[in-house]
Amino acid sequence: MTRAKRMWGRIWVLIAIGFGLTAVLGGxxxxxxxDDLQRQIDTQKSSVADLERLDELKAVTDEITRLKSWLxxxxxxxxxxxxxxxRTVLDRALKQxxxxxxxxxxxxxxxxxxxxEVSLKEIKDKNARTRKxxxxxxxxxxxxxxxxx
Amino acid sequence: MRRAGFLLMxxxxxxxxxxxxxxxPRELEALDTLRATNQAKLPEVAxxxxxxxxxxxxxxxxxxxxxxSNDLDESRNNALMAQVKLKTAIALYDQDQLxxxxxxxxxxxxxxxxxxxxxxxxLASEQEKVALLQKYVDARKAADADKQQMSQQMSAEQQxxxxxxxxxxxxxxxxQKIAAAQMALRTADTVESLQYARDQYSVAGDLLARAEAALxxxxxxxxxxxxxxxxxxxxxxxATAKPLYEKAEESxxxxxxxxxxxxxxxxxxxxxxxxxxxxDLQRLVxxxxxxxxxxxxxxxxGHETVLDGIANLLKKYPSYPVQLVGYxxxxxxxxxxxxxxxxxxxxxxxxxxxxxxETKRLMVSGLGGEDxxxxxxxxxGRAKNNRVEIVFLYH
Numbered sequence: 001m002t003r004a005k006r007m008w009g010r011i012w013v014l015i016a017i018g019f020g021l022t023a024v025l026g027g028x029x030x031x032x033x034x035d036d037l038q039r040q041i042d043t044q045k046s047s048v049a050d051l052e053r054l055d056e057l058k059a060v061t062d063e064i065t066r067l068k069s070w071l072x073x074x075x076x077x078x079x080x081x082x083x084x085x086x087r088t089v090l091d092r093a094l095k096q097x098x099x100x101x102x103x104x105x106x107x108x109x110x111x112x113x114x115x116x117e118v119s120l121k122e123i124k125d126k127n128a129r130t131r132k133x134x135x136x137x138x139x140x141x142x143x144x145x146x147x148x149x
Numbered sequence: 150m151r152r153a154g155f156l157l158m159x160x161x162x163x164x165x166x167x168x169x170x171x172x173x174p175r176e177l178e179a180l181d182t183l184r185a186t187n188q189a190k191l192p193e194v195a196x197x198x199x200x201x202x203x204x205x206x207x208x209x210x211x212x213x214x215x216x217x218s219n220d221l222d223e224s225r226n227n228a229l230m231a232q233v234k235l236k237t238a239i240a241l242y243d244q245d246q247l248x249x250x251x252x253x254x255x256x257x258x259x260x261x262x263x264x265x266x267x268x269x270x271x272l273a274s275e276q277e278k279v280a281l282l283q284k285y286v287d288a289r290k291a292a293d294a295d296k297q298q299m300s301q302q303m304s305a306e307q308q309x310x311x312x313x314x315x316x317x318x319x320x321x322x323x324x325q326k327i328a329a330a331q332m333a334l335r336t337a338d339t340v341e342s343l344q345y346a347r348d349q350y351s352v353a354g355d356l357l358a359r360a361e362a363a364l365x366x367x368x369x370x371x372x373x374x375x376x377x378x379x380x381x382x383x384x385x386x387x388a389t390a391k392p393l394y395e396k397a398e399e400s401x402x403x404x405x406x407x408x409x410x411x412x413x414x415x416x417x418x419x420x421x422x423x424x425x426x427x428x429d430l431q432r433l434v435x436x437x438x439x440x441x442x443x444x445x446x447x448x449x450x451g452h453e454t455v456l457d458g459i460a461n462l463l464k465k466y467p468s469y470p471v472q473l474v475g476y477x478x479x480x481x482x483x484x485x486x487x488x489x490x491x492x493x494x495x496x497x498x499x500x501x502x503x504x505x506x507e508t509k510r511l512m513v514s515g516l517g518g519e520d521x522x523x524x525x526x527x528x529x530g531r532a533k534n535n536r537v538e539i540v541f542l543y544h
Contacts (some may be wrong), residue, residue, distance in 0.1 A: 019171065066427070086228055092226070092229055092230050095233045095234065095237065098237060099240060102237055102241060102244065103236070105244055105245065106243045106244055108238050109248060109251065110243075110247055112247075112251055113247050113327050116251055116255060116258060117254060119258060120254055120257055121282035122260055122266060123261040124261055126265060127224035127261055127264055128264060130269060131268055132269055133272060134268060134275060137272060140279050141275055141279045142276055144283060144285075145282060147286050147289075148282055148286055
């Protein structure tokens, strides 16, 4: 065995160790990523329940359904170890969640607007009725004033 | 050769199929539809959320490119993400718009409520005034109604009083007319209407009785009419009876006067009185015997008392025409005797005139020795025939 051969042997051992470490560490990393994605999916799924509760007016049912389907898709991809795609879907789901929150706010604001409009109409109607009653009362007063002369 | 051509065609077709654009993914279609639907407000949305719109645009472009390059999975992924970004941007824009709208509505509502408060205040004020006016008008109406009621009551009382007054007036009038009819009947009685106008008087009596009966039954109109008719009948009866009554009364008076004359004449001392009727004509003859001596036309002395008595009698009965007739005895010529007798009558005429007797009623005549008072064969008889006879004429 020559010195060069021993050195090459050591290099090959190191390479082998490196591959072995890489394989061991890579497997551990994949397992950590999978868990992390699962947590994200679970977290978002639990958010869906919150969103459903917030959607009192049932204005964003379709979007929530879509979010659910995406989360299911992410779950499926996770099972297939398509982690990049899982992240893509989860990123989209996160934006969808944000969208749903905004849409819920819009629906609530719209309901509030409608309520205000109804309220305004009611008070305008009440004003019209009061104005009419006032006119009738004024007419009656004039008639009575004439009668009193 | 043929086989080589077939293989070439197949290869070309496979190449064409590989190079052709695949069908547009549903997600990309949806994204395009979403853009088209909100095209109008996208500029405003971009102002509100430029980052989101930029990201959506970038993703949209990528999706289209990936679709064109047949990378459909990435195209779908980007299309979906672009949808989410675009929808989020639109939602944020909508939120702002809605907030502004709500704010505007709140302002309008506040303004409307303020207006309502003013209107309600005005209405309350007007209603209060109306209530007061209504109270006043009601009170006035009630007062007017009371006044009218009182007026009606007064009017009814006045009408009742007037009716009573009218009734009393009618009663009084009927009583007055009955009294007038009674008076007319009394008046008719004074001219003996029962005797001289029996029928009319009876009718008047009957009508008066009817009038009195009607008055008792408060039939004033009937009483009135019957009393009027009774009065008219009584007046007619009186008018009819009056001339007859007056004639009879005159006759009675004349008779009484004649009888008085007959009674009074003999009271003159020294005269003889006799009644000497000639047909319808009654003649009271007062003879004054021996008033003249024979052939003397003057009145013998001592006859003043007789003449005074005769003058008084003539004055007491001034309505009788009186003849002064002179007589003589039968001794002498007739013409001479007539002249003497006429002179003697004239002498008496003068004596009576001197005593105030109205001479117009006296008629003087001389009949001489005619109609001797006593027999002329004795001197005493002849002396008595030298006389004047005062003759009262009446019917």
